[in-house]
Amino acid sequence: MSQRNFDRLSLLIAAALFVASGIVVTRQGAPLRSRIDLWFLSREQSSLIMRDWDDIVSSGVHIGSATREPTLLIFFDYTCPFCGVLADTLESSFVDERSAALVLTPSQGNESARFAATAAACASEVGELERVHRYLLQSKEWKEHLDQSALASRAHLSSKDQFVECTRSSVPSALLARDSLFAVKIGLTSTPMTFSRDGKLARGLSASLKLLR
Secondary structure, X not given: OOHHHHHHXXXXXXXXXXXXXXXXXXXOOOHHHHHHHHHHHHHHXXXXXXXXXXXXXXXXXXXXXXXXXXXXXXXEOOOOHHHHHHHHHHXXXXXXXXXXXXXXXXXXXXXXXXXHHHHHHHHHHOOOHHHHHHHHHHOOHHHHOXXXXXXXXHOOOOOHHHHHHHHOOOHHHHHHHHHHHHHHHHOOOOOOEEEEOXXXXXXXXXXXXXXXX
């Protein structure tokens, strides 16, 4: 084979390899393509969260320090076991130092999840969130019988009547509707998902725990 033909063949092989590598990278589901898609999605989600940050944290459910502005935004479901682990870590690590806003996102069709989110929303409304939040995470009794009045008694709420009245009002439904729409807007697929005020986003328990360090 002449040098000219050899060079031409080498060029054709290189071109074929380049095209093949491009197909592998851009093919739906390819590892590198998936990472690239996730990076762009994270950028878009972070931008949307930053834009709506003040509106979301200005009202709703806050945990941690009562005197500090929230530095974390957590998409949270009380029936999600990973959310429970994250909540335990939050309580033990910075309960008096930082505050987090919870975006209540009960899984669709899960009656227990919506019941718990309703309880948290109303507990926040009547100033009893700490007790209800801890009770929902530590007890399984409420899952056996979804009764807000019984929950208020078992969690030893001092404002039981106001709490129960709230659960029967439009207050929790309005908050859950707002949080659900926000979750849809940013394309939430699972909980927990944690976002920090400085623009860092973490999906899942492991990444969220790293973000707290």
